[in-house]
Amino acid sequence: NAGVMQNPRHLVRRRGQEARLRCSPMKGHSHVYWYRQLPEEGLKFMVYLQKENIIDESGMPKERFSAEFPKEGPSILRIQQVVRGDSAAYFCASSPGRDRGIYGYTFGSGTRLTVV
Amino acid sequence: GESVGLHLPTLSVQEGDNSIINCAYSNSASDYFIWYKQESGKGPQFIIDIRSNMDKRQGQRVTVLLNKTVKHLSLQIAATQPGDSAVYFCADGISGGYNKLIFGAGTRLAVHP
Numbered sequence: 001n002a003g004v005m006q007n008p009r010h011l012v013r014r015r016g017q018e019a020r021l022r023c024s025p026m027k028g029h030s031h032v033y034w035y036r037q038l039p040e041e042g043l044k045f046m047v048y049l050q051k052e053n054i055i056d057e058s059g060m061p062k063e064r065f066s067a068e069f070p071k072e073g074p075s076i077l078r079i080q081q082v083v084r085g086d087s088a089a090y091f092c093a094s095s096p097g098r099d100r101g102i103y104g105y106t107f108g109s110g111t112r113l114t115v116v
Numbered sequence: 117g118e119s120v121g122l123h124l125p126t127l128s129v130q131e132g133d134n135s136i137i138n139c140a141y142s143n144s145a146s147d148y149f150i151w152y153k154q155e156s157g158k159g160p161q162f163i164i165d166i167r168s169n170m171d172k173r174q175g176q177r178v179t180v181l182l183n184k185t186v187k188h189l190s191l192q193i194a195a196t197q198p199g200d201s202a203v204y205f206c207a208d209g210i211s212g213g214y215n216k217l218i219f220g221a222g223t224r225l226a227v228h229p
Contacts, residue, residue, distance in 0.1 A: 004159075033215065042205055042219035043160065056216060091159050095215070105150075105217065107159035 004094050004108035012114045019079040021111045025094030032075040034067060037089040049075060082115045128226045135193040137223045139206035146208040151180060151191045155202045201227045
């Protein structure tokens with residue numbers, strides 16, 4: 001029973017390029033959450049998605065960032081026109097369902113984005 | 117705004133000693149708290165949780181204490197081992213379908229032989 005799978009583990013992008021981060025939830029989990037972690041800081045909530053729906057995107061920057069969780073396939077966090085300040089570790093978590101929400105959180109190993 | 121903060125950024129202990137990591141929260145509506153362990157290059161790993169109707173919960177070598185009066189919780193690790201070296205985060209959430217966790221800044225625990 002695989003855990004939350006994130007890829008790539010490391011991603012290097014030049015300023016102005018696009019970054020795509022993927023997250024496959026645990027088997028049986030239908031809710032996905034994205035968090036960002038800057039060096040030496042705690043995780044900051046970005047967005048909460050269910051299949052084909054964005055439930056809470058209160059932590060997403062207004063521009064350049066978008067997220068989706070299609071009916072088929074992994075959840076994608078997309079960052080357009082990356083800047084150096086986007087360099088961080090991005091973690092995905094999944095949970096079984098809304099009523100269990102935070103009780104069933106399982107985190108992936110993260111994608112470390114470096115913008116050069 | 118909401119915040120969860122840590123009193124000590126770094127804690128150094130001798131192997132075999134007990135460790136205590138503290139955390140303060142500000143949202144009086146928070147009723148669920150989790151401690152996570154994060155090793156270098158890895159994602160947060162669940163350690164123990166506690167709901168606001170409890171003031172103490174014990175796991176294997178770990179105990180979490182919750183003081184709702186002063187909005188403070190602590191993680192106690194008994195007989196600390198080198199494998200306990202990591203960054204520890206507290207996080208708070210609101211149950212009843214709410215799905216967002218608010219994380220503190222973290223405490224780095226360094227265990228010395």
